[in-house]
Every structure is written in structure tokens, then in C-alpha cells.
Amino acid sequence: MAYAYLFKYIIIGDTGVGKSCLLLQFTDKRFQPVHDLTIGVEFGARMITIDGKQIKLQIWDTAGQESFRSITRSYYRGAAGALLVYDITRRDTFNHLTTWLEDARQHSNSNMVIMLIGNKSDLESRREVKKEEGEAFAREHGLIFMETSAKTASNVEEAFINTAKEIYEKIQEGVFDINNEVRHTSLCFSFLLKPLHSSSVPVFPLFLLSVVFQQCVWFATLPLS
Numbered sequence: 001m002a003y004a005y006l007f008k009y010i011i012i013g014d015t016g017v018g019k020s021c022l023l024l025q026f027t028d029k030r031f032q033p034v035h036d037l038t039i040g041v042e043f044g045a046r047m048i049t050i051d052g053k054q055i056k057l058q059i060w061d062t063a064g065q066e067s068f069r070s071i072t073r074s075y076y077r078g079a080a081g082a083l084l085v086y087d088i089t090r091r092d093t094f095n096h097l098t099t100w101l102e103d104a105r106q107h108s109n110s111n112m113v114i115m116l117i118g119n120k121s122d123l124e125s126r127r128e129v130k131k132e133e134g135e136a137f138a139r140e141h142g143l144i145f146m147e148t149s150a151k152t153a154s155n156v157e158e159a160f161i162n163t164a165k166e167i168y169e170k171i172q173e174g175v176f177d178i179n180n181e182v183r184h185t186s187l188c189f190s191f192l193l194k195p196l197h198s199s200s201v202p203v204f205p206l207f208l209l210s211v212v213f214q215q216c217v218w219f220a221t222l223p224l225s
Contacts, residue, residue, distance in 0.1 A: 003053075003055055003056040005055045005056070007055060007056070007058065007167055008059075008060070008078050008079045009058065009082065009163065010076060010082050010104075011061045011082070011083045011085060012083070012084055012085070013083075013085035013086055013093065013100060014086065014087070014093040017086055017087040017119055018087065018150045021151070022159070024044070024150070026156050026160050027059070031151050042060075043059070043060060043061070044059045046059075048160075048161055057160065059160075076108040076112075077107070079108055079109070080167045081164070082104050082115070083117055083160075083163065084097065084117065086119070086129065086134075087120050088120055088127050088128065089120055089128055094129045094133065094137075111175055111176045113144070113166040113167050114143045115144045115146065115162065115163045117145075117148050117159055118147040119147075119149070120151070121148060121149045122149040122151050131147055134147065146158065146159050
């Protein structure tokens, strides 16, 4: 299906905050209560419509473990949006947001739209992080904020689509050249995506990813013709 824009997203945050569940809920409209830890990255895609234009969201779900952080950083290149996720029932995941945010801003375009997500809002009785704290963190750092539940699908659709709307507005204002951002990245990864038929599937084994990333970093430094 033809589309006017391709927006690349990256989902970041600690292990176990529900990143993969959010992706699955958005792309497949289902919740998987038991989910294996993401090894390297997983990929999902979905078409949406904004202002009458078809937009393809290309979403990369990253591993939260420190041991995979270098791989996660490789995926910031060309990203137009990031979903920074914490678990409202685990204070430590909220405390680590500053580190994730610093990493994101260091390795991405300065105009990348970042949505802060407090996930697992269905577990209100186990809440450790108040909604007001998430709102305050977002205000302080210039982020969009929303609480979601991957289990009940509450605000999941809105989180992904509102991020896309912010990106779209930046494009219309001329502050974000999305074509320049995604051109090299899309070319580099297109051969990876063609064999994938499911909307959300594991991508490559870790050792193969590292080889691919090295080639992508080299390719991305080439001048555009």
C-alpha cells in the first residue's frame, strides 16, 4: 500500500515495563500476558491516517537490558519518534528515565518527538509512581505524557498516533525533514523487512545484528546523491 510518509519509532525503557506488549497491542490488537524478554530488537509496522494522508509507522522495540544498550543506540539513527516507557508499579523504572532520555537525545535527531509513557495503568492498586510525577517529568524535559495499559488497550492507540501527529506537525512547520532522516535507514534495513509477514516478529539473531549495524553505520555516513 502506498503511503505519503514513513515514520520510524523506537520504543525504549527498562526491561519488563511492557514495551513489547504495547507494540503487540498497537499492531495486532491483542495482549500476551507472558512475553519472553526481547533479545536485541523486535519489529512491528502499521498504517495510520493523519490529515487525509497515509502514514506508515515502522516501530522498533528494543531490549531493556544494559548488555544490549549498544544495539539500542544503533536504532536511534533515523528515528522520528521515541516512546520512553516506565512501569507505574516499579519506582526504579521511573528513576532510570533520565539515563534513557540522555541516551536518546545524544544519539538521535534533536527534533525527534519523545512520548513518555507510564504503562500498566490497570494495576492501580500496585502503583508506586503517581501520575503527577510523570506529568512533572514530562513538563521538565519537554515531552508528551500519557499513561497506558497494554493489557486493557487504554490509551495505547492514542500514544502511538499522538506521537505521529506531533511528528507530522513538525514536518508541516518545516523543522523536521523526515525524508532525509529515514532515507539511509530505510535503505539499510529494507532487505531485513521484506521476508517478514507478521506485523510483530523477532528480527535477527544478535550476532547477525551486530554485523548489520556495523554496515549500516558505515552506509549512513555516505553522502546522499
